[in-house]
Amino acid sequence: METALYYTLSTVAQTLAGTLAILVAVMLAQTSRVTDAQHAGTAHPLHQASRRVRHRLRMAIGLSLVDIGVCFGALPFTPLIARHSGVAVLVLAVTIVLGVVCLVYYWRLIELLFSFRQKIRRQPSSATVQSFCLTFSHRLVGPLSYTLASSFAT
Numbered sequence: 001m002e003t004a005l006y007y008t009l010s011t012v013a014q015t016l017a018g019t020l021a022i023l024v025a026v027m028l029a030q031t032s033r034v035t036d037a038q039h040a041g042t043a044h045p046l047h048q049a050s051r052r053v054r055h056r057l058r059m060a061i062g063l064s065l066v067d068i069g070v071c072f073g074a075l076p077f078t079p080l081i082a083r084h085s086g087v088a089v090l091v092l093a094v095t096i097v098l099g100v101v102c103l104v105y106y107w108r109l110i111e112l113l114f115s116f117r118q119k120i121r122r123q124p125s126s127a128t129v130q131s132f133c134l135t136f137s138h139r140l141v142g143p144l145s146y147t148l149a150s151s152f153a154t
Contacts, residue, residue, distance in 0.1 A: 013072060
């Protein structure tokens, strides 16, 4: 039982810490895109839901830190916890339930992020490729002639 406790507590802590680090990095990248869009004077769909994003991110970080703290706090006492099966079951149940709740919050953040990516793709922008373009010789080329060879051939 002691070995199972060691492995479970360390695996839960490492998994949550790694996943949270990746999630925070992605969310920071998205936040910088929202800030860039604000400075450019355009509306970014994620800005409209920034309160929801911040709330979910805070909850995910808070619950993850609590769960990682429980795991780190219980690891030194694993031999003592393993002697009392009731305490061992309680510690494992708390860490696993908190871990699942954290994963649900991660999923909801990722889902929110991808729902806004879909909205961004549907919005027309000035940066989209037009149906016609000019080649190096300033000749207008239609959409069927977009190959690299045709632009260099002229």
